[in-house]
Amino acid sequence: MTIPRPTVRRLSLYLREAESLLASGTRTVSSGELSLLLALTGAQVRRDLGHLGVRGRPGIGYRITPLIDRLRTALGVDRSRNVVIVGAGRIGRALIAYPRFGARGFRIVAVFDTDPKVIGRRLDAHIVYGLDDLESVIEKEDVEMGIIAVPEAVAESVATRLVDAGVGGLLNFAPCRLDVDAEVVDVDLSGSLEELAWAIAGRVDE
Amino acid sequence: MTIPRPTVRRLSLYLREAESLLASGTRTVSSGELSLLLALTGAQVRRDLGHLGVRGRPGIGYRITPLIDRLRTALGVDRSRNVVIVGAGRIGRALIAYPRFGARGFRIVAVFDTDPKVIGRRLDAHIVYGLDDLESVIEKEDVEMGIIAVPEAVAESVATRLVDAGVGGLLNFAPCRLDVDAEVVDVDLSGSLEELAWAIAGRVDE
DNA sequence: TAGTGTGAAGTCTTTCACAGCA
């Protein structure tokens, strides 16, 4: 039972919405309600939740607590995971204390940089390590994921070192492809703005 | 001739790669070469470029200079566009001087915040404005796009003000849906990390 | 009655495979 990638991306939205509904005292939600909140169709919501094996009750909808539990296990955020950030530049520093990471069980256990002026400095709760310590920290802290927030020029070499040290997943902010033997999710900031420029330019050929 | 959304997302990659090839002195590139560089298939590259009306030469490939020109006009980055950032927190500050925005013609013309301790302060080349100035600056500077880097609680009200003031496109970093009459591209940082967690958890139901 | 679960249909995207061309 494999879940389509577009569904996976939506699971995150369902989880966020379900938690918010639970916080507001709601116990149960229908596919129609969720579809309005998230700008989807009811059929899509039912299909997506069906992929997870979540069953709703006709006439009622889905019970929120089991829904949240199932979403968490499906996304793999039902337990804590250790994460390192490589690159203590602007993007790296913005992510160090990003509260939503902590709320999903992603624990930033170390931050690395190559700049001697930054190494050893305290950023939020973290002392910045030199890149030399990468492998030892990853092993000691049982790191599962890495965030690449370094310049393009060194992104692939950093990625390779992370993967060789045992990291299985990379969140890549560098504007290039990472050719490594690990799962990679790219966050393409400029690409997203270009997609937006295309959309407002009228979506058509001039 | 409308371009599929998945193709649009790749156009940005082709543009990046083509510029890099041009810089290294290459004049011509085949679909096979591009597909290797970007981890796509040759057929996909040819189909994508075909959507743009770009023609290659059998036996040779695509001429890089016209390819770049065509990609730029298709993406709507063939001219400069004025952009504002709302929210001078960690994410907003990381984006103020993000060099790839400038390289694509996105000009950050103003940064806004509500925090009196930040308003009036200089961040890179920008003085932070109070939110009160939002509408006047947008009008004066002919702003086409806005970047939402504020907390979820105020994201939608900020978005509505931007759109009412005439901004046609929003890049949204807040973890919520923006229900506004404008093009919106979401950058879901936590969602991306959750997608990665799902991927390394084995992509299957336990 | 209000809402689920799901075959079947529809739509969108990718890939195949190959004629045609410089």
Add this chain to the structure above:
DNA sequence: TGCTGTGAAAGACTTCACACTA
């Protein structure tokens, strides 16, 4: 010969529509 451009096939995802049910 090496590579394009593209019908046709395949595959992936979404939507329809409705029997079913608590």
